[in-house]
């Protein structure tokens with residue numbers, strides 16, 4: 001028999017079985033809006049002194065990006081902030097989560113490198129304009145676009161001392177410039193992606209992997225764990241700076257955003273599959289969340305990775321433990337998990353298990369989308385909210401991303417594309433599941449940012465996969481046309497949020 005300890009998937013599988021309950025609500029001060037990231041929307045890559053990031057460099061390598069695209073122009077938001085704000089207003093958004101391009105602020109990135117005043121001015125005006133439109137900014141310091149020079153200079157995240165010192169200085173510059181106007185800060189977006197996709201599979205910049213057909217450099221058995229450790233310490237260092245030097249006068253809050261999807265057993269009758277589900281979530285989420293909330297790496301990771309997982313010094317763990325004012329949650333879908341038998345491979349990053357889209361009986365986890373990894377399963381959102389709350393003591397949770405692509409969307413005639421009922425249904429189901437988690441499970445979820453305000457540069461998938469509630473016409477001046485989903489999110493929240 002498998003154990004039913006609280007905070008394990010076995011306890012949740014038994015307790016949460018119902019779908020959306022119409023009586024569920026969200027609190028009257030609940031905040032919702034949309035999210036984007038700098039490299040995915042800004043363009044203006046060579047303008048006003050911006051330096052290149054590792055993504056500018058990675059996109060130039062043949063075969064790395066579907067369709068050969070890059071973020072050089074993207075949605076051209078660098079020149080169209082007024083259009084983006086108008087969109088947010090049309091949708092009725094209360095908040096906007098966007099990220100800052102480090103190499104716009106400090107083109108070379110390092111702690112002794114010059115600051116680019118024009119970069120600061122761009123964001124300062126944008127933040128002022130958001131406030132003037134009544135929209136609350138939520139700012140991510142780092143959404144994957146490391147200044148390229150820091151990668152060349154000392155190997156970026158692989159060099160903890162240098163990276164932490166440079167990130168700390170960048171964070172201080174940003175807090176100093178915008179701290180009086182921004183009350184919600186996110187240090188890192190999805191450190192799992194920077195570590196695993198950047199240093200194990202090599203599918204994201206800087207493309208390190210053990211696979212020599214894909215990259216001349218990289219060791220996927222050691223580098224991801226070193227990178228993850230550096231990111232955690234850099235997060236802790238930035239939080240300390242914020243709390244020591246800015247929080248008192250500005251009264252804001254700061255946290256990290258972690259990605260993680262729900263895990264259901266491939267065979268619920270097999271205890272090994274049920275156990276593997278917890279391990280899957282631990283390798284994806286607890287890798288970062290356990291040090292922050294519990295002061296150590298998960299036992300399952302220590303057991304599998306041994307001394308490839310860096311050891312905590314007293315000084316570093318003191319920075320990291322207790323460093324979240326809120327938990328930033330990016331969530332998209334669920335997977336079926338099947339335990340592997342035998343010893344894990346050296347480059348295994350998932351916990352010796354398979355991620356599958358169908359269960360033992362061939363049942364799909366959800367409908368097919370344009371993204372091979374994404375099949376919607378809204379009840380999994382409610383279950384993961386509960387799993388996280390049980391494990392980490394019911395922290396305040398901000399959902400910082402949630403959304404979907406639509407199968408074949410890029411090839412649809414425009415009128416069909418704009419009627420994105422599939423995406424509307426996704427938001428209905430997921431927001432409903434979140435309201436159930438709040439109302440029925442006591443989960444302390446307080447904000448929700450849909451991904452994304454508009455179609456944008458979808459990293460290795462280029463422009464072929466669209467996640468926006470707004471269509472962007474890349475052939476005609478990045479013209480923005482709201483889809484059906486743009487207007488529907490406000491209507492959905494209107495049903496759930498209690499009137500004060």
Ligand code: GBH
Nearest residue numbers: 037189190193259330332373401451458467
């Ligand atoms: C978010 O990550 C990102 O924060 C955002 O920038 C992005 O646009 C959005 O998702 C939509 O993709 O290729 O099979 O190895 C979501 C978490 C984790 C989802 C990695 C895709 C790749 C799986 N991502 N995952 S695979």
